[in-house]
Amino acid sequence: MGEFTIKMPDVGEGVAEAELVEWHVKPGDPVREDMVLAAVMTDKATVEIPSPVTGTVLWLGAEIGDTVAVKAPLVRIEVAGEGGELTATAMPETVTIETVEEQSPVAKVESPPLESKKAIQAAPVTRGEVQTPAEKPLASPAVRLRAQESGIDLRQVPGTGPAGRITHDDLDQFLARGTQLSVMPAGLARKTAVEEIRVTGLRRRISEKMVLATSRIPHITYVEEIDVTDLEDLRATMNGSRKSDQTKLTILPFLMRALVKTVAEQPGVNATFDDDAGIITRHGAVHIGIATQTPAGLTVPVVRHAEARGIWDCAAEMVRLAEAARTGSALREELSGSTITITSLGAMGGIATTPIINHPEVAIVGVNKIMTRPVWDGSQFIPRKMMNLSSSFDHRVVDGWDAATFVQRLKVLLETPALIFIEG
């Protein structure tokens, strides 16, 4: 019998270390070649580490939440033949966004005590989407199909059938309740419970990135109000005559096209800043990050080459990526490489935001809610659709004057939307 030490692989993106977010094995477990040993997190995505050998797990080199350096020992496996050292191969094809699985109190109470032992143990831990076939939610094909069509993640649905099987009735009840599980109102009773939630996985990554951005980048935020009445009219007309296979336009595709035009004139804004090396990289490509809320937290899928996309294509790609991000199926390359970012909290209301720059970019444009406000036209108040743009810039490399010029140019394009479509 020999022993193999499996080392942390280079998971790409030039990173030297990655956070361990999940173990799929424990000491004593038999493993086969290609079986997933662990999942590690890189830039907002998890990467699975498969076993390069068949044997029995002897030792695990880290705990969940630990940061493991590339080439550091990760797992030791006892094998039948001679042992040695191996660096595992990362599996980018199974990249997923982490989804936090909430333990269902209903499932726990209603399940017979012996059942779903693995599931109950695993439930509070964050884990990747890929599971072994037998660990998929237990439901008949017809129930699974209905769930897919309704956009429901069956892992969130408590099953009342044998072995925790999810029935049509369970699905009906879940649909009726929404995603809230049946928790009775607690009345006015005192609550003394405290809950400690370990910040791991995507939340930790977001946290680190926000700290990095705010501690290193001196932000200047510039807020301007834009009259989008004409843009809204145009948008309504275009949506009214869109083809059946075209995605409905929101204001964001217009903003994306306006950004493309604006950064062509001001390339210093579509840039990334490596402050360690003291190099600003201006990008010809306009890869627009779209800050997107997912069940797991904030992610930024990237519409690549917006400069080469028409407005309908921008809209379609944005919708596709948002869906991929929300369902956890976005690829790593779809979640990285942006050169400028748009953030939108418009749907929630609010008059202004202070967007945090998506490091190492130098600019972010934030969209606020469109509101009909009275505007003085010189002789009377008239109702106009007004929207504030809140844009932040890296003040080390973008001067206030340039920031204002950039936003004013965007304002002109958005207020006279025909200009967005005029070539040259």
Place this chain on the structure above:
Amino acid sequence: MKEIVCKLLVIGAGPGGYICAIRAGQLGVDTVIVEAVKAGGTCLNIGCIPSKALIHAAEEFDRVIHMAGAKSPLGISIEAPKLDLAQTVAWKDGIVGRLNSGVLGLLRKAKVKIVHGKATFRDGKTVEVETETGTQVIRAETVVIATGSEPVELPSLPFGGPVISSTEALSLKVVPKKLIIVGGGYIGLELGTAFAKMGSEVTVVEATQQLLPQYDAELVRPVTKRLGELGVRVLTGAKAKALSDGGLALLIETADGEEQRLPADRILVTVGRKPRTEGWGLEELDLDRTGKFLRIDDRCRTSMRGVHAIGDITGEPMLAHRAMAQGEMVAEIVAGKKRVWDKRCIPAVCFTDPEIVTAGFSPDEARAQGFEIRVGLFPLTANGRAMTMLSEDGFVRVVARADTNLVLGVQAVGAGVSELSSTFALAIEMGARLEDIAATIHAHPTRSEGFQEAALKALGHALHI
């Protein structure tokens, strides 16, 4: 030439491609399908269907041959039977022809446009098809690559002359006197068994230590035993080297490292299949790969937007029913439905004698996944129907989680057990527990009772053993 513009273009009308096109057509998607050879692909033309026809004919012949000379325990005796392989092959071709035109009819009924010719990619959304009437350009919003697979050739034994692939084996006009099969996988053994029953002297040369290496030894044992009864010579751990004597013999290296010369009329090479990734412009697309296969996600999307891939070109298991399920799913995705690959098992059948069927995890696979399991095995020697049909070899085996009794896998080996594959798959897809199987009335007398008995055995109270 006028271009064809469509919403969906399917390249390859094998089981994956034609199902995809039919379903898309049913859903009102403007669909074009391109096929270079014949509708139905490998499965229908040179694979599943013709091989099963030949296997059946061989079984029938074997049955009657054992009645000749009043040897049958059933008390039936007949005069010396004869086999006219040319007529058998013509009958097989008739079935293939009927199914072939059936597929074309179904495609037409679904309003799918069929273009006959070889497709070559110009870019991710445009292909050129060399048709009999010239080059046809087709542009599509979405493309589905379903180009299938082809037999692997051994460099030392290229196809031609006495060296044949399964395609030629299915169209032989005369039963070879001495047939050597290189490769003891399911294709080689299915055909080898059939030819042995038709009168060939068959030798199987397998490089690994076990026939049917993808199955566990317990499942393979009845097949090996039957091969022995049929007079098939099995050489495991042996490597085919080259032809000798002007093609009249095969040189092999045995497990002991000795060189041997095996005389042969035909040498059937069945050492596996490879995805068909060359000759149609795939290099223009530069799609991501997983090994030699195209990399797809759980919606059969490749690394290029709007380009899907299904079937053998996407990986193992290379089975027609996997391709069909993928094809149906992709058609629905193209039609705008939310679909994702969420199958729990892909059953697999090996049409040897006896047949092997598997669905879900074997005991070893389940353990390797970290499950504590219980296993129930019911031998067909204790099954009334098997006895009445003179085919008692084999068993049904069920694998379940020890904590919940959830069925994780079912395997069987025995005559006619291929027909149980759907029951096994249904049990796993439905999330059945051992109690569900045990409490379902299984018709008597059938071999399917073996499934119920195996579940009862796993629960600790088998009734018939």
